[in-house]
Amino acid sequence: MRPRSAACRICGGAAIPGESGCEELAGLLCRNCRRLIPWIDEPVCFRCGRGETCPDCVRAHGPRGYEMSRSAVRYTPEMKAWLARYKYRGDERQSVLFGAMLARAYRRHYRDLRPDAIGFVPVTAERLEERGFNQAERMAMEAGRRLGIPVWNLLVRHRQTDSQSRKNRRERLRIGADMYEASGTDASRLDGPRPKTLILVDDVYTTGSTLAACATAIAARAACRIYGLTWAR
Ligand SMILES: [Zn+2]
Ligand SMILES: [Zn+2]
Known part of the structure; x- marks a missing residue:
């Protein structure tokens, strides 16, 4: 059978x-x-890992707090549907699939990196309560298990107020950096003499602002080299 x-x-x-x-x-x-899986095996944009020419990164000036980012797949309508269903159902058997896809992207793009740990982009306590799980955390846990890399809970996400959501893009980017804080249950692991190399996992890379805000929050606590790893781009 x-x-x-x-x-x-x-x-x-x-x-x-x-x-x-x-x-x-x-x-x-x-x-x-x-x-159906549109793997990004050969990134065109070195910075964000996009599989095609990338106007976002050409436009972005100055440091963003992370070294680069890589993603497993292009965010096609099929992949959008997969992720939407996973976020809605929170099926643990699907966490295995998404984590396996992340692990494949890691082996493809970060094979020689030797990171200290994998972190993940957090959701607010309210969102966690409502959904019951954080998909980025689940993917990170599964990928870490497969790759033999520890997963650290590094970041906390603060709730956004209504007045913040009405601000323009520049203001939102500035506030974005204050939305995350490196005070997760494993954040003390960042303290120490040696700068850490970290992988930061999220489900989707859109503009890079979330990754930048998380990297800024970690940098406020400890010197680290941060590499993004997202399921889709
Ligand atoms: Zn099938
Ligand atoms: Zn790019």
Whole structure:
């Protein structure tokens, strides 16, 4: 009898073994779902890891607090649907899939990095209460388990007030840096003589402002080299 774990984590069909270049996904997806994945294997933008020419990074001036970012997949309509369903259901069996995809991206882009730990972008306590889980944390935990890298809870996200959400883009970017604080339960691990190398995980990289705000919050506590790793870009 085929074990339950060999069901496709997206559609429930018969999962296939890993293929060359995709060993991480062994037993997690059926052939049809596997074909839908738009991997970003060759980033065009060195900074943010985008798979095509990137006007965002050309426009952005000055330091952003992180070294670079890389993503597993392009954020196509299919990938949007996968993530939306995962965020809605919070299915633990899907965390395994998303984490496996992140682990694949790590091996592809950060193989020689030797980070001290993997961190993740937090949600507010209210959001956690409402949804019951933080998808970035779940993906980070699964990727860390697969890669043998510890996952540290480094950041806390403060609640945004209504007046803040009405501000213009420049003001929002400034306030964004105050929204995160390096006071998570493992934040004391940042203290110490040696600068740490960290991977910071999020589900989607859109403008890079979230990653920049988190990196700024960590830098306010300790000198670190921070590399973004997101599921989609
Ligand atoms: Zn499937
Ligand atoms: Zn870019």
